[in-house]
Amino acid sequence: MTVQRERVSLGVGDELPAITKEVTQEQLHRYADASGDHNPLHLDPDFAATTQFGGTIAHGMLVLAFISEMLTSAFGRDWLTSGRLKIRFRAAARPGDWLTSSGRLKKVDDARLICDIECRNAGGEVVLDGTAEVTVS
């Protein structure tokens, strides 16, 4: 089955248009200010060096914002009005990482599209994965 959309035309198994972004430490500070999450694990290199990560890592919700941007690009307003996602964070994203957010249409149930989604770093490590659903109008 193929679903025609203004932005993408998708069949089961097709890939959503991926986006790739670099994470920077300066970005983590801006995100902390916007989100109110000033956890030193994201902002304080001295504190972060004492953790199992050995350095600062990105906020999970920042990485998830990259996924949402990818889904907004793919599904437009439908994502905003009917989107649903369920993800697990699998690995840390660090300043300097280039992250690619991608998805694949897994199933079509009437107007409801179900996609596998993931975000990987440049080394191919999965940072997060899960599923996203959207009803297309």
Place this chain on the structure above:
Amino acid sequence: MPSTLAALPKGYEFPPTTFTLSCEWVDAYIDAVGDTAIKSLNPDLVPPMAVAALGIRALIEASPLPPGTLHAGQELSFHRAINVGEELSVRAKVVSRGERAGWVLMSVDLEVSAGDGRVMSGRATITFPVES
């Protein structure tokens, strides 16, 4: 009121709070995450993840995260598009709390509403060291 999230038991309900999606805050959020997709739809629309972030911010301000807290998982459902300037209210509840290998695993249900009803709902799962 508990000093940090680490002190919250299962069943704890956060004090309801309200927030307004000001133009300045939404612009700062979009700049921080580098979202180029949302403005192409309509400049008045707010990225749905921004609403989630601001809802979580309201919780953090009530009960700060223990240092070293990790975000383990996230579920979210969006029920309608949200515009800049809207006033939203958030309710949240600790729905599970367990300990394993020196770490607490906690899930918090979150519901964000506007005057016309629910606009977003979800569940955040976080983990932090027991001694936090």
